[in-house]
Amino acid sequence: xxxxxxxxxxxxxxxxxxxxxxxxxxxxxxxxxxxxxxxxxxxxxxxxxxxxxxxxxxxxxxxxxxxxxxxxxxxxxxxxxxxxxxxxxxxxxxxxxxxxxxxxxxxxxxxxxxxxxxxxxxxxxxxxxxxxxxxxxxxxxxxxxxxxxxxxxxxxxxxxxxxxxxxxxxxxxxxxxxxxxxxxxxxxxxxxxxxxxxxxxxxxxxxxxxxxxxxxxxxxxxxxxxxxxxxxxxxxxxxxxxx
Amino acid sequence: xxxxxxxxxxxxxxxxxxxxxxxxxxxxxxxxxxxxxxxxxxxxxxxxxxxxxxxxxxxxxxxxxxxxxxxxxxxxxxxxxxxxxxxxxxxxxxxxxxxxxxxxxxxxxxxxxxxxxxxxxxxxxxxxxxxxxxxxxxxxxxxxxxxxxxxxxxxxxxxxxxxxxxxxxxxxxxxxxxxxxxxxxxxxxxxxxxxxxxxxxxxxxxxxxxxxxxxxxxxxxxxxxxxxxxxxxxxxxxxxxxxxxxxxxxxxxxxxxxxxxxxxxxxxxxxxxxxxxxxxxxxxxxxxxxxxxxxxxxxxxxxxxxxxxxxxxxxxxxxxxxxxxxxxxxxxxxxxxxxxxxxxxxxxxxxxxxxxxxxxxxxxxxxxxxxxxxxxxxxxxxxxxxxxxxxxx
Numbered sequence: 066x067x068x069x070x071x072x073x074x075x076x077x078x079x080x081x082x083x084x085x086x087x088x089x090x091x092x093x094x095x096x097x098x099x100x101x102x103x104x105x106x107x108x109x110x111x112x113x114x115x116x117x118x119x120x121x122x123x124x125x126x127x128x129x130x131x132x133x134x135x136x137x138x139x140x141x142x143x144x145x146x147x148x149x150x151x152x153x154x155x156x157x158x159x160x161x162x163x164x165x166x167x168x169x170x171x172x173x174x175x176x177x178x179x180x181x182x183x184x185x186x187x188x189x190x191x192x193x194x195x196x197x198x199x200x201x202x203x204x205x206x207x208x209x210x211x212x213x214x215x216x217x218x219x220x221x222x223x224x225x226x227x228x229x230x231x232x233x234x235x236x237x238x239x240x241x242x243x244x245x246x247x248x249x250x251x252x253x254x255x256x257x258x259x260x261x262x263x264x265x266x267x268x269x270x271x272x273x274x275x276x277x278x279x280x281x282x283x284x285x286x287x288x289x290x291x292x293x294x295x296x297x298x299x300x301x302x303x304x305x306x307x308x
Numbered sequence: 309x310x311x312x313x314x315x316x317x318x319x320x321x322x323x324x325x326x327x328x329x330x331x332x333x334x335x336x337x338x339x340x341x342x343x344x345x346x347x348x349x350x351x352x353x354x355x356x357x358x359x360x361x362x363x364x365x366x367x368x369x370x371x372x373x374x375x376x377x378x379x380x381x382x383x384x385x386x387x388x389x390x391x392x393x394x395x396x397x398x399x400x401x402x403x404x405x406x407x408x409x410x411x412x413x414x415x416x417x418x419x420x421x422x423x424x425x426x427x428x429x430x431x432x433x434x435x436x437x438x439x440x441x442x443x444x445x446x447x448x449x450x451x452x453x454x455x456x457x458x459x460x461x462x463x464x465x466x467x468x469x470x471x472x473x474x475x476x477x478x479x480x481x482x483x484x485x486x487x488x489x490x491x492x493x494x495x496x497x498x499x500x501x502x503x504x505x506x507x508x509x510x511x512x513x514x515x516x517x518x519x520x521x522x523x524x525x526x527x528x529x530x531x532x533x534x535x536x537x538x539x540x541x542x543x544x545x546x547x548x549x550x551x552x553x554x555x556x557x558x559x560x561x562x563x564x565x566x567x568x569x570x571x572x573x574x575x576x577x578x579x580x581x582x583x584x585x586x587x588x589x590x591x592x593x594x595x596x597x598x599x600x601x602x603x604x605x606x607x608x609x610x611x612x613x614x615x616x617x618x619x620x621x622x623x624x625x626x627x628x629x630x631x632x633x634x635x636x637x638x639x640x641x642x643x644x645x646x647x648x649x650x651x652x653x654x655x656x657x658x659x660x661x662x663x664x665x666x667x668x669x670x671x672x673x674x675x676x677x678x679x680x681x682x683x684x685x686x687x688x689x690x691x692x693x694x695x696x697x698x699x700x701x
Binding site for chain 2: 113115116117135138139141143144146147148149150151152153154158163165166167168207210211
């Protein structure tokens with residue numbers, strides 16, 4: 066479970082994140098939906114303690130990542146915005162490296178890789194050097210690498226950015242499976258269909274704030290709109306509805 | 309968790325060993341190319357010098373008829389006289405002649421009168437190669453002829469020519485056979501130190517700026533490992549490449565030594581086990597400094613190319629003492645022996661000159677270099693912990 070209380074951060078004079086609070090419980094997919102530059106990535110980066118919040122607090126299963134970053138990271142699996150692989154290493158070696166950094170034994174790593182290969186359908190390229198991988202193959206390896214330690218909490222920043230239909234479906238079904246295993250999944254996106262397809266709870270982020278939350282249905286009811294996209298536009302423009 | 313440190317170091321070494329470009333440019337360039345270049349250059353230079361000094365002296369003379377006895381003297385000394393007609397100055401500028409001796413019409417008259425008879429010698433002091441050998445041999449012959457004639461004249465007047473020699477210089481050159489050769493070898497320390505810098509350069513760039521360029525830094529930082537441990541692992545990998553290159557360079561020089569014209573230069577460089585051990589002992593701590601320095605510079609760059617530009621500038625650091633030492637022979641002091649790069653230079657020079665390197669110098673070099681290296685490593689760690697690391701550049 067991820068709990069966020071009144072998180073704020075500014076870069077110079079720009080206030081990127083303003084008093085963001087929410088709870089992402091276990092057994093649920095929570096989405097941060099917002100336009101580019103709305104403050105999603107900065108919020109996520111504070112949650113996985115890559116940057117220090119100006120104020121506010123984060124709790125990952127009761128652990129404060131600011132105070133105990135290593136402990137919190139063991140409970141977290143993160144697919145960040147940048148997801149570069151080591152091109153001279155094979156997909157397997159990329160994943161093994163992160164497993165070892167997590168302090169896993171070689172046998173633990175190998176059996177985990179076997180199940181990830183299965184779930185993410187990586188059989189064809191698991192032992193190939195990652196140089197020249199397609200976007201979809203790269204994202205799969207990056208997800209496997211991030212989740213090699215089978216964490217309870219999963220954070221993904223725009224996971225399907227730049228993926229084709231088949232890869233997107235693959236990632237979605239993987240997330241559903243992980244949710245079924247009782248995981249807490251938090252992801253950010255600016256794509257409406259994406260959010261509508263997988264998330265249970267949607268948090269609409271605009272100008273550094275969470276300005277609405279609820280299921281897709283609830284958000285449409287709140288705004289009297291008949292699509293998530295219309296509801297989103299209504300919320301972020303205060304009902305003025307720019308085209 | 310020291311296991312994590314070695315996980316990082318092992319991964320970086322494995323990753324970079326797979327890059328043929330890195331292996332070629334660090335280990336091959338540093339270790340093999342340099343000694344080969346050394347052998348070729350040394351042979352070329354010594355052969356050129358030897359050829360000129362031993363070859364028959366050819367003198368281009370304008371106005372041979374004006375000084376028959378001088379010409380005869382030159383011939384008696386084994387010189388070949390070539391009649392020259394034309395503009396002596398232009399011939400030198402055009403590099404048609406190395407040196408031209410012009411004997412003016414006034415020569416015979418002045419000679420008869422017993423006043424200094426003027427001859428003109430044209431040459432280019434700044435010319436490259438062995439031109440200066442020709443000029444100095446002509447000047448020496450002229451001086452010999454002049455003093456022979458002068459002495460005869462004094463004797464004819466009943467004056468002892470010895471009166472002219474108020475001071476007599478007796479040369480005592482105490483340079484040993486090795487120290488003569490050391491002149492040519494002054495750039496050996498530079499080559500060894502450069503090799504070591506080259507060895508760690510690509511690793512420093514790849515593990516720091518490369519990680520940023522590939523966008524793999526952020527995922528890496530999300531692992532449960534302290535940033536200091538992460539950086540220490542990367543530094544160990546970088547230092548390892550520096551040390552491998554150092555060993556390879558020393559080994560390559562040992563192999564190349566017999567092909568260097570050392571005997572012709574009158575030198576015997578002792579590259580035995582003892583001196584090789586000293587080289588390893590004093591050079592190895594320098595790898596820590598080189599790796600840390602390159603890592604610090606690479607932290608500030610966001611792309612491989614940018615880092616390469618800045619890290620290449622660091623190559624000037626090992627050059628500074630090498631260059632300075634070529635021009636000013638200074639007496640070794642303890643503080644110099646504790647100054648990284650300078651101490652390695654001095655000690656390698658001592659070995660080349662066949663001098664015994666004192667234990668205290670070796671200890672000072674090791675302690676001094678390690679201390680500076682560790683301070684730089686701490687700075688690198690400090691910089692790596694900055695939040696702006698991800699966004700810098």
